[in-house]
Amino acid sequence: MEDLDQISIKIHGCLSFSIFKVNPGNGHVIPAISPKTWSEGNSHTLREDEMEEEIKAEFSNSGFSLDEEEVILRKCLTFCINYSLSPSDLVSSWEVYYLNRQLNESTVHDAEMDGFLLHLQNAVKESIINEEPDLHVYSNKDVDMMFNDGDRYAKEETIGTPTNKLYSHSSELFDSEYQQNGSTFSAGKPSDIVTPFGHRKEKFAVRFSINQPPTEENAKELEPDSEDDFLKKVESRGRCSMILHGVKLDPNCRYMYDRIEDRFNALEGRIKSYSRALILSGVHGELMDPSVASQKSMVSVGMICCDGEGHLNDNSILLQSSDEYSGGQWVRLDLQRLSQFSVFPGQVVGIEGNNPSGHCLIASKIIDSNPLSASADINLPSAKRQALDKEGQIDPSFSDKELSMIIAAGPFTTTDNLFFEPLTELLSSASRKIPQLLILLGPFVDSEHPEIRRGATERSFNEIFHMEILRKLRDYVEYLGDTVRVVLVPSIRDANHDFVFPQPGFDIRSSDLNDQITNLTNPGIFEANQVKVGCCTVDILKHLCGEEMSRNPSDGIPSDRMSRLAYHLLTQQSFYPLYPPAEDVPLDFSLAPDTLNFSVIPNFLILPSDMKYFVKVVSLGGRNESEEQVKCICINPGRLAKGESAGTFVELHYNGNPDTASVSVICI
Incomplete structure (x- = not known):
């Protein structure tokens, strides 16, 4: 046999x-x-x-x-x-x-x-x-x-799983074996197959934390000892509100038909928007054409460009102004007089300097951000603002900005199999911690997985997504009830989804999932309990890291590189300000203006990246007395699975103050 x-x-x-x-x-x-x-x-x-x-x-x-x-x-x-x-x-x-x-x-x-x-x-x-x-x-x-009178698949125990019946049920619910409606299909692995992930020694170890989150000993004390304590804990947190901001892309939208005109309008719109904000600030006076010869100091606005196909250097920096001021002409930009700066292709900046010959703008100062208002908000028509709570309105009981979240980014299975063991362990942990919000960012069915690339699986990509992802999430929300929400953000690496950026959300009928699973666009901004969260699964941090040119950044610009890259996204108010984009990013400029740009600084900016995990509190504004400082917590949760081994996810408790938020990076 x-x-x-x-x-x-x-x-x-x-x-x-x-x-x-x-x-x-x-x-x-x-x-x-x-x-x-x-x-x-x-x-x-x-x-x-x-x-x-x-x-x-x-x-x-x-x-x-x-x-x-x-x-x-x-x-x-x-x-x-x-x-x-x-x-x-x-x-x-x-x-x-x-x-x-x-x-x-x-x-x-x-x-x-x-x-x-x-x-x-x-x-x-x-x-x-x-x-x-x-x-x-x-x-x-x-x-x-039949022959052994028992189940061939043995259940794996999770370290730290409580022994009472309620948590035993939770562990069984998210064990590696699944069956549905008597089907013989199993998403789990046989007990005689021990994967490298199953051999891991450290489970749920805290790799990094800020503001002294609960230690392992304290966490055990907080765990309920009975089913009544468990129910009280769930009821005390309550269901968080949910509002989607921005334009909701139709899953069947037309894409990859953008024209040169769309590309021009998208770039020109960013320059004009920055120019208007700089004029309204009233700090720098009238804007001038940077290509006109002038011995006097002037202020101009334009986009940083590279003169060639290589990386930026002192001799290849150009400034492209708007069509309104210079007809879109380029002028060489000299930064030799500056002791500190940080620039990258596609960055829109204000330049204070002079152009003696008309061929080179000699910069004396770079204005890399506009004054920000802490009370700024997104004022969109009601048709573009969707409330997804049961009553269709925000729960008035949420007067304070409090939120508990677990954040994880794919891949959700190791490269040696398609068992999705890391996702199973994550949901098992989430069922014990009971966060109000579980944010999962793609890729879910990773197109770069070896078995997916070889076409070695007998199931379609949609079947894998529904059987391995959606079914487990449905069990998760059904077990914990209406108090929990799940947010799904796709990735351009998802084999079962559209290969375009910006990317529409997954086409999943919310009625099938009790309105507890929200499908967010990539990128996208949503608001939960008045806490604004921005998400983008394209690895913009890695792309910016290879294109940025800096010199002793300070004077408001973070010296730490990861903080500085996140700072650029916030000051540019764009999820992907890099231009031209990386070769593997299918950027559609006809969709970009409405989805890539944001007009408010979110409380949290989630940027999954292949680079090392981090949690950074980035401050903007506050450079003068009239400008109020705004803070944003930028998070790279890392990857839940790294090759054949375990990765990391983030557990977060926010009480309205970025300086006292409790954030932990945990190894799965």
Whole structure:
């Protein structure tokens, strides 16, 4: 017997399958159909040599050549006999297998025959089950249970899991094995398969924290000892309000048809917006054309550009002004007189300096941010503002900005399998901590996962997403009740979603998930309990890190590099101010103006990145007495899974003050 997902037997030297059904009278397992029945029910009149010639001709007509002709034809003949296929049907099935595996060569190799056989088995099995829904396909798990009178899959215990019945149920709920409606499909792993993730020694260890979050000993004291304590803890926190800000992209929106005009308007709009804000501040006076020769000091606004395809350096910095002031002309920018600065391509800045020759603007000061107002808010039409709480209004009881969150970014499974063990562990932890908000950021079905890239999975990307992600989240919210919310943010690395940036949210009907799972655009801003949270899953920090040019940054600009990169996003008021974008970012400029830019500084800015996790409190404004300081907590939660090992996530408790917020980076 071969180690496959179904019971298999040997026929003519190749594998086939057996399907059984249960006799309702005595519970005995009886065969519903056998390979012999298939071959006898549709016997071929052609002799074997004639069939081989016909198979060879069909492959040739479809444009395929055979590498080891004799061996391949003999195996294909066996396939035709065992599965009652004509040579044309066999070649048609090969074409489907060829396309699904994304094979490049038109030569049929013997090494592909085992995979092709599995493809034929699955196709025939599905057709039989569709014709007779009362059939049950028995897996190795079922057979093991019959003989051993027990479950072959052992449940893994999580360190620190309480022993009372309530938490035992929580642990079972998010264990690695799942079944639904009697289906034999299992998302878990057999007990005899121990992954590197299962071998990890440190579980839920705190890697970094600020403002002294509860220690492990204190946390145990806070855990409820009974079901009544658990219910009181859930009820005391209550359901957080939820408002989406900005334009909600339609999941079926038209994209990747942007024109040069769209690109020009998007860039020109950023420069004009910055210019208007600088004029309204009344600090720097009238703006001038930077390309006009002048011995006097002047203030100009433009976008930092690079003269060439390389990185910025002292001799390649250009300033492109707006069409209104200079017709969009470029002028060389000299920063030699500045002892400190930090610039990158696409950054919109104000430059104070002079242009003696008309060919080079000599800067004496860079104005990298406009005055900010702490009371600023997003004033959008009601059609663009969606309240997602049950009553359709904000709960008036939330007068204080208090919120508890758990934040995690994909991938949610390790690279050696598609078991999604890190996600299971995360939900198990969240079911004990009971945060008001669980924020999950893609990728969920990572297009860079080895098995996804090879096409080695038999399930579609949507099936993986619904079975491994949505089903577990549905169990999570159903177990904890209406007090918890989940926010899903897609990624351009999601194989089951649109490859475009900005990116619409997942097309999931909220009614199916009790309005507890919110699908946010990428990027997007939402408000929970009057706490504004901005999210973007494109790795802008990594992209800016490779393009930024700085010199002793200070005077309001953070010297720490991660804080400085986050500071740039806040001062530019854009989730992706870099231009031109990185090569792997499918930026659509027709969608960018309404979704990439934001007009208010959020309380939290979540920026998942491949770079090391961090939590930074970034301050803006406050450079003069009339300007109030605004603070934003910028978070990179890291990746929940890193290769074959565990990653990190963030646990956060916010009480309205960024300086006293409790934030912990925890290793899964």
